[in-house]
Amino acid sequence: MIYALKIAYTLLFPPGIIIVLLLSIALRLQQKREFIGSLLVGVAALVLCATSLPYIGNEFLQSIEQRYSPPKQFSGDVLIMLTGGATQDTPNPLTGGEGYLSPSTSARVLTTVELYRNTKLPIILSGGQVFSDTGNESQIAKRHLLALGVPDSAITLDDTSRNTKENAANAVTILNQKSWERPILVTSAFHMARAVKQFQKHKVNVIPYPTDFQTNRKQTIYFSKFIPSSSGLSTTTMALKEYLGLLGARK
Structure with a gap:
């Protein structure tokens, strides 16, 4: 009965209803013998x-997320957290x-706080206001870090970046200014591969510390x-966006 309800529910709302209409x-x-149009x-x-x-x-998303795993042991001199959206x-x-x-940004903040408590390393927050109706991501993230006990003196802001390319460029500028050489990069697992590529373009080798995993390592199959x-379509779209971003990062 529950599976019948799930099917009925799916067919009543997008994308199910759109598939039925098509x-x-x-x-x-x-x-009407319009075979090309029908096809x-x-x-x-x-x-x-x-x-x-x-x-x-x-x-699709698992193939992106599994490229990196959080290292059990690592040594760095700064944490770089990339933001990913805010109201x-x-x-x-x-x-x-x-x-x-x-x-996603909240998960990155949580991981960054955990890493700070274990390492006491300084933090670079990278991410600004992307659209006119979205928040300044680094400034909001900083408020959360402060509320969770991270001192203001440990935080450096890049609150102007609007995409991953700018994240890497602006963070590298700060690295050079502060003479930091072994950055630990914190971002969502699905975003990590694209972010690493952008830092590599600046000849900076980061230590990837992925968080915010969206998929299990082993997918269980059920009805x-x-x-x-809509959630399945959203997951596919997220994965395709990252693959396109990886292609763009190679240029």
């Missing part, structure tokens, strides 16, 4: 269906300001992994 259009075109619409429905399957999305004007009285960090869903 297949209906393809069938109608075939009945194109049918292929579009199948592609949307495949990319919306949680199993497919997890496999602008949502009330956040506990940290004395406005704006909330995205789930709902093969039902199209």
Whole structure:
């Protein structure tokens, strides 16, 4: 019964309802003997269906996330945390300001605090305001670090970067100014490979410390992994974005 409800629920909302509509259009075109149009619409429905399957999305993202693992032992002289999204004007009285960090950025903050408590290394926060209606990510992240006990003297801000390329360029400038040579890079596991490439373009070898893993190391197979869903499509989109970013980082 529960699986029947899941299927019905999926078909009522995107992308399920869109897949059903596309297949209906393809069938109608075939009945009118418009075979080319029917084929194109049918292929579009199948592609949307495949990319919306949680199993497919997890496999794609897993292939990115598994490139790096948090090292058990490491030695560095600075932590670099890349931000990844924040709201602008949502009330956040506990940290004395406005704006909330995205789930991914929050996970990176938590890992950075844990690393700081174990190493007492200085921290570079890299990430600014990306759009006119989003928050300044480093400034909001700093408020959280301060609230969690990290001293202000340990934090250096790059609050102007708008993408990973600028993250790397601006962080490297700070590294050179401070004479730091062994940076430990903290970002989401799905983002780490692209971030490492950008630092390598500046001839800086970072120590990757991925966090915010979205997939398990070993994927369990069960029925709902093969039902199209918005979460499955989102996971596939995230993975494809990182693959495209890796291609762009090679130029």
